[in-house]
Amino acid sequence: MNIQISNIAKLPTKYGKFKIKAYKQENQEHLAIMSEDFETLDSPYIRIHSECLTGDTLGSLKCDCQNQLDLSLKFISLNGGLVIYHRQEGRNIGLVNKVNAYALQDLGRNTIEANLELGFKEDERDYSIVKYIFEDLGIKKLKLITNNPKKIEYVESLGINIVERIPAITKSNKYNEGYISTKKEQMGHMF
Template sequence: MNIKQSNIANLPTKYGQFKIKAYKDLDSNQEHLAIITHNFEQIDSPYVRIHSECLTGDTLGSLKCDCQNQLQLAMTFIAKEGGLIIYHRQEGRNIGLLNKVNAYALQDKGRNTIEANLELGFKEDERDYSIIEYIFKDLNVKKIKLITNNPKKIEFVQSIGIEITQRVPSITKANKYNEFYLNTKKSKMGHLL
């Protein structure tokens, strides 16, 4: 991998005090973030959330998903307990924002998220997690308490030799706009909801 890194900067947030570091994959031109508590390096097995970018949810507050709620839950929890949030910037399971909006339009016609991606010519999930391994190595992470419902993230973390000492569920309240989405994640993608 050909990676460029930023310096570490302070990031005061409404959730608490963090530090932030950016990583740019020069091959894909994608930029990712490590959001770290000040005591991160002193924790033997820190809490970690690998959060997949969702502009519509994280920033615009879309009710079609649970992304913003999961991110806020992780920020609040990790600010208190100590750890790391990796903001994995591969929008729409790495199909990009334009295609994600096209997938939304197909979902408006009754497709689930998987069917929409497939109809647009993509796999159900196009994400590449290799930058996560790079970030873990850069931050000297060996074992973690992983905050996730996604079995693919669990498998990936284990496959790169990181010990998961605990899996912490990231459960948020469903609403009438995201029930179908959450059911698809559970029944078709094996999410631990």
């Protein structure tokens, strides 16, 4: 695997002070956002956050992504740890296809049905960069901030000890109730 990595830089934010390190794998660039005390933590809190331009940047109410990212950055700023910003937009179908999936959702499909209708699996994400980041940062055990059972399975498959799972529960709204319901009922997310 050909990975290009950056140096570590400081990143003061509205959530607190962090350090960041970037990882480039083929045409995708991912980010490790670490608390200042990250290196001293035995089992850091970790969130693997999948990119969502419409939610994270534009504040879309169709999903809970921005709320989960905000929750995680605030939590890690206070308690120490790492957010991996996993740049695989739309469960790795890309932005154009994600917008096409949104259009199908506007016609009544749920998030899974839309992806399948576009010719994709319900989730196309590849987590190999996460393994590389864990190895690069020396992570052997962690406290995982997630609702997604597939992320738990993946981390466990790496032989990493999940000491605790912390749910990333945020407030729903009338625009994302169906999305959250689909994640819970069809994808097994734990809310």
